[in-house]
Amino acid sequence: xxGALTALKWLPDRTSARLRASLLLEFLVLGLLLxxxxxxxxxxxxxARVWPAADYxxxxxxxxxxxxxQLILLxxxxxxxxxxxxxxxxxxxxxxxxxxxxxxxxxxxxxxGRFKPGVLRLxxxxxxxxxxxxxxxxxxxxxxxxxxxDIYPAxxxxxxxxxxxxxxxxxxxxxxxxxxxxxxxxxxxxDTTTAFSASAQLNPAQAQAQNEPKPDAVAVRPDNQRLIxxxxxAGHGGEDPGAVGRRGTYEKHVTLAIAxxxxxxxxxxxxxxxxxxxxxxxxxxxQMRVQKARRxxxxxxxSIHADAFVKPHARGSSVFALSQSGATSSAAKLHAKRENDAxxxxxxxLGVQDPYLKMTLADLSFTAQISDSLKLAKAVLGKLGGINTxxxxxxxxxxxxxxxxxxxxxxxxxxxxxxxxxxEKKLKNDAYQETMAAAIFSGIQRYFAQNPPLxxxxxxxxx
Numbered sequence: 001x002x003g004a005l006t007a008l009k010w011l012p013d014r015t016s017a018r019l020r021a022s023l024l025l026e027f028l029v030l031g032l033l034l035x036x037x038x039x040x041x042x043x044x045x046x047x048a049r050v051w052p053a054a055d056y057x058x059x060x061x062x063x064x065x066x067x068x069x070q071l072i073l074l075x076x077x078x079x080x081x082x083x084x085x086x087x088x089x090x091x092x093x094x095x096x097x098x099x100x101x102x103x104x105x106x107x108x109x110x111x112x113g114r115f116k117p118g119v120l121r122l123x124x125x126x127x128x129x130x131x132x133x134x135x136x137x138x139x140x141x142x143x144x145x146x147x148x149x150d151i152y153p154a155x156x157x158x159x160x161x162x163x164x165x166x167x168x169x170x171x172x173x174x175x176x177x178x179x180x181x182x183x184x185x186x187x188x189x190x191d192t193t194t195a196f197s198a199s200a201q202l203n204p205a206q207a208q209a210q211n212e213p214k215p216d217a218v219a220v221r222p223d224n225q226r227l228i229x230x231x232x233x234a235g236h237g238g239e240d241p242g243a244v245g246r247r248g249t250y251e252k253h254v255t256l257a258i259a260x261x262x263x264x265x266x267x268x269x270x271x272x273x274x275x276x277x278x279x280x281x282x283x284x285x286x287q288m289r290v291q292k293a294r295r296x297x298x299x300x301x302x303s304i305h306a307d308a309f310v311k312p313h314a315r316g317s318s319v320f321a322l323s324q325s326g327a328t329s330s331a332a333k334l335h336a337k338r339e340n341d342a343x344x345x346x347x348x349x350l351g352v353q354d355p356y357l358k359m360t361l362a363d364l365s366f367t368a369q370i371s372d373s374l375k376l377a378k379a380v381l382g383k384l385g386g387i388n389t390x391x392x393x394x395x396x397x398x399x400x401x402x403x404x405x406x407x408x409x410x411x412x413x414x415x416x417x418x419x420x421x422x423x424e425k426k427l428k429n430d431a432y433q434e435t436m437a438a439a440i441f442s443g444i445q446r447y448f449a450q451n452p453p454l455x456x457x458x459x460x461x462x463x
Contacts, residue, residue, distance in 0.1 A: 047061075052104040056152040058238060078128065083119050084119065106126060133149075143239075232302055233277040233303035235252070237281055254415070254433070275292070286401040319384070332398040339400055369409060379447040400412050413440065
């Protein structure tokens with residue numbers, strides 16, 4: 001008290017009585033907080049989210065301030081103990097137990113209780129031996145501070161084995177996967193109730209293009225009637241919703257729906273198979289998407305997205321390929337940066353050294369990959385022009401991280417502008433998603449008809 005009065009003594013005489021009283025109160029509060037034995041206010045967890053997937057399960061705790069924590073792995077039975085220091089048992093946190101359903105692959109249940117004064121303990125009962133990672137993320141976009149717990153199976157799922165076994169997705173191919181409860185500030189997507197006739201929405205030129213004869217069948221070299229593998233990458237997912245339409249449609253849901261439809265079309269061909277880099281609503285780092293495609297020795301990688309702009313009038317489809325010598329336009333450069341920032345929003349553990357990053361991509365030659373990617377992009381762009389307006393009539397190039405597999409022709413497709421109310425309505429519709437998937441597939445068929453794949457024995461395999 002004496003220190004506060006002394007500090008006020010040095011204020012100019014003209015300082016108002018109200019300001020003097022306000023400063024005195026601030027000094028007193030600060031002094032009280034600095035007294036020994038006086039605890040600071042407990043951190044409030046504002047949202048707790050669960051993102052289950054076969055690859056891993058992510059638990060995210062969001063708060064206004066960083067959370068001090070400690071993780072302990074226990075055996076017999078397998079459990080994870082997460083101690084949170086100076087954290088209040090808010091409803092958002094205590095409701096976490098109800099979000100661990102039977103569909104969560106790695107976690108059986110969670111128990112929450114006060115372990116000791118100042119420490120709140122979360123005990124995760126595991127279904128099997130697991131490999132956990134815990135890290136913090138700083139505020140970005142609409143998120144505050146996040147504490148992230150990733151629970152991986154001890155034996156990682158091999159995408160090549162899954163492809164060979166013909167493993168089917170956990171959710172039906174044409175229905176959204178079971179979604180965890182969204183964050184409090186996330187808008188909910190409204191269901192489309194109006195029926196959509198794809199042919200009724202096409203102009204005469206587009207309708208004529210849709211009635212063209214089917215493209216040539218996929219060709220392979222005569223000496224090698226082998227299986228062709230296409231990696232389909234549904235953009236965004238989990239903590240990273242991607243762009244959000246004016247009606248609340250999430251890009252991550254649209255891209256997954258189209259990806260599943262495209263996979264079904266590809267798998268109907270006797271000499272083709274498709275692999276999804278993600279088959280549910282969960283976050284997948286960009287580098288891991290590339291690695292999955294390389295692990296199955298994919299012949300192509302097709303990344304599916306839905307564009308957005310600050311103004312609602314922007315519309316149309318676009319196709320991008322990789323560039324090593326700078327973007328073809330300033331818009332393409334900004335677009336690549338926005339897509340590459342998905343890792344920051346979705347949440348990558350920068351404290352773990354990814355063994356796949358040891359490969360220096362800049363030292364590898366992308367000349368052949370880019371050449372083939374441009375051929376694929378042109379074939380797909382031509383087919384998209386038959387069902388939708390083209391935002392750009394030519395293929396654009398930029399340094400997209402997801403396209404940096406030096407041995408796999410790779411393209412990124414912006415199916416339409418989700419920020420355009422008319423195109424958002426189409427993107428939400430099942431019939432239009434089928435039309436979009438069919439156009440992409442037709443472009444892939446045209447590419448392979450003109451560029452038969454090499455013999456598998458002549459392709460490099462990089463585990």
